[in-house]
Amino acid sequence: MKNEETARSLRNDRIQGDYYRLDLEAPVIARAVRPGQFVHTQIPGLAHRVLRRPFSVFDTDPATGRLSIIYKVVGEGTARLAATAPGTPISLLGPLGNGFSLPSADAFPVIVAGGFGCAATFLLARRSPVPFRVLIGGRSVADLLLVREYRELGCTVRVATEDGSRGHRGVVTDLLAQLLDGGGPPPRVYACGPNAMLGAVCRLVSGRGLDAEVSLDHVMCCGVGACYTCVVKVLADTPDGWEYVRTCLDGPVFRARETVWE
């Protein structure tokens, strides 16, 4: 069930660098949302911009109706959102998208996250019956988010930075490769982050006969499946083996084995 809900901004604080956390009072969506789903958000005071902005739901508190997102200021819309004062009404559509499936209690689950992709997988770790291994990567230490929050959930966290300012020097998929080749039980892999990282995750798991659930980030327009803007190629039973499906409705979570990387 999709809802349009007028949420109220509770707090809207800078976490670090260009990254912000926005807490909203949105009880209907907060109680309905599943891990990996998103809310399509109308930015207040941006009348000359005609679209909403999609944000993964980072965390919820169903008891109080709180819903939180984490965003990075990258353009006019997110800059305006960062300037939104507490108390401002903000229209949300949600929960949207398919979301992740929860691991079973006997699984060995792993999250691979890049940048603020780790916001999209947080609710998955919170609701999981077993603690996750969490691999978080970023360009530098300033891009590593939520390390403490994942640890507070009981997750084991390893980090990688491309400049070596914290943890492993390199990309986060190096850590995934180590884990996959470490001789343990085959993990259940979940990933969210830049598309280049997700492509690497898909190649790593596919090369070992495994699968993964990856949350893709594509520019969206309507967010509900009507406009066919956010299409992505997936393998399909067609004459040339692929078709376009909608990230907003058929995703954003796809199986690694159905993805196409060019």
Next chain:
Amino acid sequence: MADLSVTLAGLALRNPVITASGTFGYGADYADLVPFERLGAITVKGVSLAPCRGNPPPRTAEVFGGLLNAIGLQNPGVDKFLHDSRYLPFLRTVDTAVFVNIWGTSIEEYAEVARRLDAESEGIAALEINISCPNIKHGGIAFGTDLGLAGRVVREVRKATRLPLITKLSPNVTDIGEFARCVVEAGSDVVSLINTIPAMAIDIETRRPKLANVTGGLSGPAIKPVAVRMVYQARQAVDVPIIGMGGIQSAADALEFLLAGADAVGVGTAIFADPGCLVRIVDGIDACLDRWGVPHVRDIVGGVIV
């Protein structure tokens, strides 16, 4: 409470607010968010003879006051549209009139789509002939910017169906009036306008077009004054009902089109940001007519004072 009912080519609608093709999918995607029983009609996304994949992404780009799109008419094809539960079988269950937008890459394809829809037309109130899409290589706008081709498409579709016909006109012509007259003479019962305006946007850092298709169609509030002007000119040219559209976001916008000569209005791009705008536009037209002491919405059609 003013009387908002309108009649288009013998087709009674509860009010003049219609969703524009391509902005409402095939209805089901908005079923949770929009009370269909409050709408005059919905126009579903363009249907072609064969399934169509559409253009490579990126397919849309937000620009100042509007949206560029080059979706490329991705659709499941007429047979799947008729029989898959997500398309026409679903639309047969909704409490509003359903207009089916059709297109082809040849005149024969337009006629064949119309013929197949006519053969199983339960739940279809009218067909809208799209001769104005700027984003496909063959067909679309090529038919809508050539008087001879526009007339032939409409005549052949007219022969293929008894359903009421709406023809959606391209704004990319010098004289909209002669295109309106041409499609009406060829058998169109209603004209709708405007489709999007061919346009382009460039990312200055990458120096690449923002759309993979290079160019696209501009919609949204940026095009509203162009659309109002064209509806006004079409009204001078033909007596058939007009569905006016282009950048409508509010009841005030809709009323502007009605005053320019539209009998009904299409709402499109505004739905993406604000699905609730559809009902607000219906209620806002009602409230405004009450304030003016106008008993029936038809009383203001073409009422611009010049």
